[in-house]
Amino acid sequence: MTPRAGMLIAAGALVAGTVTVLPATPAGAGEPTPRPLLPLAWTDCATKAYPKLQCASLKVPLNHDDPAGRTVTLALTRVQHTAKNFQGPLLVNPGGPGGSGRGMAGYVAASLPAKVAAEYDVIGFDPRGVGKSEPALDCRPGHFAPVRPDSVPGGAADERAAVERAQAFASACGKKYADVLPYIDTVSTARDLDVIRRALGAPKINYLGYSYGTYLGAVYARLYPDRVRRMALDSVVNPHGVWYEDNIAQDYAFDTRHKAFMAWVAEQDAVYELGTDPAAVEAAWYRMRDALRAAPAGGKVGPGELEDTFLPGGYYNGYWPRLAKAFSAYVNDADAVPLEEAYELYGEADAAADNGYSVYTAVQCRDAGWPRDWNVWRKDSWDVHAKAPFSTWNNAWYNAPCAFWPVDSLTPPDVSNDQVPPVLVLQATDDAATPYEGGVALHRLMRGSSLVVEEGGGNHGVTLGGNACMDEHLTTYLATGTVPRGEGDAEVDAVCATLPDPEPEPATRAAEKDAKKDTKRDGTALHGLLGHVR
Numbered sequence: 001m002t003p004r005a006g007m008l009i010a011a012g013a014l015v016a017g018t019v020t021v022l023p024a025t026p027a028g029a030g031e032p033t034p035r036p037l038l039p040l041a042w043t044d045c046a047t048k049a050y051p052k053l054q055c056a057s058l059k060v061p062l063n064h065d066d067p068a069g070r071t072v073t074l075a076l077t078r079v080q081h082t083a084k085n086f087q088g089p090l091l092v093n094p095g096g097p098g099g100s101g102r103g104m105a106g107y108v109a110a111s112l113p114a115k116v117a118a119e120y121d122v123i124g125f126d127p128r129g130v131g132k133s134e135p136a137l138d139c140r141p142g143h144f145a146p147v148r149p150d151s152v153p154g155g156a157a158d159e160r161a162a163v164e165r166a167q168a169f170a171s172a173c174g175k176k177y178a179d180v181l182p183y184i185d186t187v188s189t190a191r192d193l194d195v196i197r198r199a200l201g202a203p204k205i206n207y208l209g210y211s212y213g214t215y216l217g218a219v220y221a222r223l224y225p226d227r228v229r230r231m232a233l234d235s236v237v238n239p240h241g242v243w244y245e246d247n248i249a250q251d252y253a254f255d256t257r258h259k260a261f262m263a264w265v266a267e268q269d270a271v272y273e274l275g276t277d278p279a280a281v282e283a284a285w286y287r288m289r290d291a292l293r294a295a296p297a298g299g300k301v302g303p304g305e306l307e308d309t310f311l312p313g314g315y316y317n318g319y320w321p322r323l324a325k326a327f328s329a330y331v332n333d334a335d336a337v338p339l340e341e342a343y344e345l346y347g348e349a350d351a352a353a354d355n356g357y358s359v360y361t362a363v364q365c366r367d368a369g370w371p372r373d374w375n376v377w378r379k380d381s382w383d384v385h386a387k388a389p390f391s392t393w394n395n396a397w398y399n400a401p402c403a404f405w406p407v408d409s410l411t412p413p414d415v416s417n418d419q420v421p422p423v424l425v426l427q428a429t430d431d432a433a434t435p436y437e438g439g440v441a442l443h444r445l446m447r448g449s450s451l452v453v454e455e456g457g458g459n460h461g462v463t464l465g466g467n468a469c470m471d472e473h474l475t476t477y478l479a480t481g482t483v484p485r486g487e488g489d490a491e492v493d494a495v496c497a498t499l500p501d502p503e504p505e506p507a508t509r510a511a512e513k514d515a516k517k518d519t520k521r522d523g524t525a526l527h528g529l530l531g532h533v534r
Contacts, residue, residue, distance in 0.1 A: 050106030075132035095211025097363035098356035139173035166400035174406030238438030255388030308347030428457030450483035465523030469496035
């Protein structure tokens with residue numbers, strides 16, 4: 001939904017009501033004979049934060065149905081186990097599609113209790129097309145360069161220009177990567193996971209996936225149920241919606257979350273001086289948006305960039321204080337500098353964002369059918385915008401290349417599963433990026449799974465980000481394989497209280513920096529890795 005935030009979120013639609021039924025019989029049955037693999041050559045790539053980090057690369061078939069054909073290269077990271085009780089590899093994925101996962105190995109290993117982390121080889125990876133993997137897609141560099149046209153069309157000419165921009169992106173991708181695009185999809189990426197498993201010499205994998213990574217994990221589990229040892233899925237994509245209609249559901253959810261932010265600003269009127277009425281605060285935000293259409297802040301923050309800047313606040317409320325400061329300074333003091341700084345921090349697209357967006361579109365446009373008639377998009381977007389104006393048109397243009405994608409779409413797979421060990425599903429009730437219904441839906445589809453809920457939580461990504469109760473369920477599961485079970489026919493197996501909303505911004509920049517370093521307290525490091533901010 002933004003160059004940085006939206007590329008890592010997936011919540012979609014079952015467009016035509018059809019699914020591809022993937023095999024759930026002995027894993028690998030009927031598959032082509034895989035090519036032999038050389039042992040992974042791990043080298044030191046330690047950082048100050050993660051001194052035990054190692055790196056390797058792995059060649060996988062571009063087309064898994066032609067294992068002897070062309071290959072692509074995946075970039076891997078590892079923090080190796082140190083305990084005698086070795087529980088195997090723990091593959092971790094931050095979401096997307098398009099999210100780089102190389103940084104996840106160090107973070108997860110450092111964030112789990114030391115005793116639990118020591119029992120796993122924690123494995124991060126850049127999926128095909130992403131980051132340090134080769135080739136890394138970049139369809140149209142600078143696609144998000146400011147100032148873009150207002151995301152809300154002011155008339156037919158504005159809409160036509162935006163459609164042409166989406167067409168240009170799709171055309172550029174097709175011209176640069178015609179031979180690759182048919183194989184940038186979730187099922188191909190899930191099959192890559194199994195090549196990683198083989199290269200690690202492991203009979204089974206453990207897996208922790210966030211956001212889109214939950215869908216990737218569910219597809220892997222359907223393809224290879226007997227190769228799953230443990231699987232934890234945090235902030236769950238609705239498996240009944242891949243990808244159009246749940247993007248619409250996401251529009252409603254982000255509007256609701258934006259209103260929650262406006263209500264928080266109203267509660268902090270003593271600090272931000274924007275009024276005590278949430279509706280009035282929200283009206284002031286839209287007046288700011290209107291003003292930026294006429295005069296973009298710093299020549300680079302127009303209405304679309306403003307939406308890009310504030311969307312990360314819908315993923316993680318730890319960003320609210322700085323966003324509120326920028327909002328207040330612009331409205332009360334006619335000072336645009338804090339807004340420009342917030343845009344640079346939260347909304348501005350860099351080369352990594354261009355790469356992530358290229359993979360996001362490649363996967364989502366290929367994975368499932370999208371309306372090819374722009375009239376459908378127009379009607380749906382105006383209908384939703386009338387009720388949920390915060391980001392509906394921004395999101396529509398973000399996904400619009402799929403209306404003109406040069407590669408035919410697949411049909412999304414059926415991820416129902418009764419053959420895997422108990423899966424741990426973790427979900428916040430007020431998550432905007434992957435709404436609560438997705439966690440419930442996957443829980444119902446994966447027989448024997450356990451659903452742990454953060455009641456009242458609105459952040460996207462609820463483990464290893466500061467909630468000790470949610471973390472306890474995850475670490476117990478990874479340590480022992482035990483999941484909580486609710487009483488009787490209860491659908492929810494365990495409930496954790498959400499963390500309090502943040503306090504207003506620290507008084508000094510030094511205090512602000514110290515708060516950001518305290519990942520146990522505020523989760524900033526996690527949400528940076530999940531792609532909500534650099």
